[in-house]
Amino acid sequence: MDDYGPLWLTLKLAAAAVLLLLVIGTPLAWWLAHGRTRLRLLFEAAVALPLVLPPTILGFYLLLMMSPKSAVGGWWLQHTGQTLTFSFTGLVIASVLYSLPFVVQPLQTAFEGIGRRPLEAAWTLGATRLDAFLTVAAPLALRGFATAIVLGFAHTLGEFGVVLMVGGSIPGETRVISIAIFEAVERLDYATAHALSLSLLAFSYCVVLLVYVLNRRFPRVLP
Amino acid sequence: MNRGLVSLLLLISASTGASEATVAVAANFTAPLQQLIADFSAHSTHRLRVASGSTGGLYTAIRQGAPYDLLLAADSLRPQRLVEEGVAVAGSRCTYAVGRLILWSADPSAIAADPVMALAHPALRHLAIANPDTAPYGVAAREVLEGLGLWQALAPRLVRGMDIGQTYQMVATGNAEIGFVAASSLPTPDPTGSRWEVPPQLYSPLTQDAVLLQRAQDNPAALAFLRYLGSAPALQRIAALGYAPANRRACGKA
Numbered sequence: 001m002d003d004y005g006p007l008w009l010t011l012k013l014a015a016a017a018v019l020l021l022l023v024i025g026t027p028l029a030w031w032l033a034h035g036r037t038r039l040r041l042l043f044e045a046a047v048a049l050p051l052v053l054p055p056t057i058l059g060f061y062l063l064l065m066m067s068p069k070s071a072v073g074g075w076w077l078q079h080t081g082q083t084l085t086f087s088f089t090g091l092v093i094a095s096v097l098y099s100l101p102f103v104v105q106p107l108q109t110a111f112e113g114i115g116r117r118p119l120e121a122a123w124t125l126g127a128t129r130l131d132a133f134l135t136v137a138a139p140l141a142l143r144g145f146a147t148a149i150v151l152g153f154a155h156t157l158g159e160f161g162v163v164l165m166v167g168g169s170i171p172g173e174t175r176v177i178s179i180a181i182f183e184a185v186e187r188l189d190y191a192t193a194h195a196l197s198l199s200l201l202a203f204s205y206c207v208v209l210l211v212y213v214l215n216r217r218f219p220r221v222l223p
Numbered sequence: 224m225n226r227g228l229v230s231l232l233l234l235i236s237a238s239t240g241a242s243e244a245t246v247a248v249a250a251n252f253t254a255p256l257q258q259l260i261a262d263f264s265a266h267s268t269h270r271l272r273v274a275s276g277s278t279g280g281l282y283t284a285i286r287q288g289a290p291y292d293l294l295l296a297a298d299s300l301r302p303q304r305l306v307e308e309g310v311a312v313a314g315s316r317c318t319y320a321v322g323r324l325i326l327w328s329a330d331p332s333a334i335a336a337d338p339v340m341a342l343a344h345p346a347l348r349h350l351a352i353a354n355p356d357t358a359p360y361g362v363a364a365r366e367v368l369e370g371l372g373l374w375q376a377l378a379p380r381l382v383r384g385m386d387i388g389q390t391y392q393m394v395a396t397g398n399a400e401i402g403f404v405a406a407s408s409l410p411t412p413d414p415t416g417s418r419w420e421v422p423p424q425l426y427s428p429l430t431q432d433a434v435l436l437q438r439a440q441d442n443p444a445a446l447a448f449l450r451y452l453g454s455a456p457a458l459q460r461i462a463a464l465g466y467a468p469a470n471r472r473a474c475g476k477a
Contacts, residue, residue, distance in 0.1 A: 168382030
């Protein structure tokens, strides 16, 4: 059980990150899909950045930004009594940044596919904006949500470089499965490395398989 | 390339005596190695290439047949295993440097006359050490804390760097208030902050061993560089970079 502690911690981290990503990513994706300002191109590019940047860059800047010496990290320490680095909360924040494009992009594609017209119809029928989104747009974008959730979750599972730099490998707090595997390989404990790697491999395969199943299941939304 | 050209090239390299070798080096010694190679190359026609990584990673790569000629490890365990496994030349293993452990803080007043006070300070949030699973400096730090009777009490405050370089980074960026780092990580000649040089009797020696790999047993470049590692200029340079000299099994004596 103790050997699989990092696995549970990783699942917990991925779940927390995806939940937060849905809250942040849904309005962001909607705005990117239907916003009327040219500014959104800049944001679109910024959201895609974690796709191309090495995780060490993100990790390094997070290490500086979340440090108790910095404005953000210092404020957090003052108000919570805990540091952002070397904490589960810090990892959730890092994961949200790191997995942002994996959630926002499928949602944005889905929202673009729906277009504004179904919503405009709902508005004319007297629905509030939120109402129209929840009852009209969200069900139509179900496949986009499913893909976003699965990809965001899976991508967070495999996170290594960022966690390595801001985590500090604290058991039960920041020692996620990729870190535990790395440490096991380094101390030549191949049995543990195999056990953890195979469990992650099997899990990841199931998750990716699920994406394909979902893609068949939900009807493609046509404009 | 045709056979004539190949034999011509072989003839040229044999006549000048120059050969080439690849040195696999533990990350913590990469920068010192670059300086040593620059020095070595000034007096030699041999050419050396450098591949850097964690000692465990390099060990695994070598077992899988990575084309390295010389390994400069961060410990003595991995070179010893390579000899036992017949992958490295028996009798070639030697100590090229011995690491020095420093308790360091970026805060000039954090470590005063009594370093144990700094470690046992109730307001201490994070003490950074290298991960004992992945880094010899981490094992040394654990030995020191165990010896001081603080290991249990400090366990909840420990944060672990993957290697000693990352551990230094944790302290330098202020994320950990204090940490056990390598003397070689600290800027010379004038490190800022406060420090305590941990007495060597508090931890097992941080012996860094080099070993010649089987494929290079007749490689002139690898052999020459191994001899150079034990020379007076090389030892002087290694000491200036924050390492203690080997007190036995020094390189270049065989």
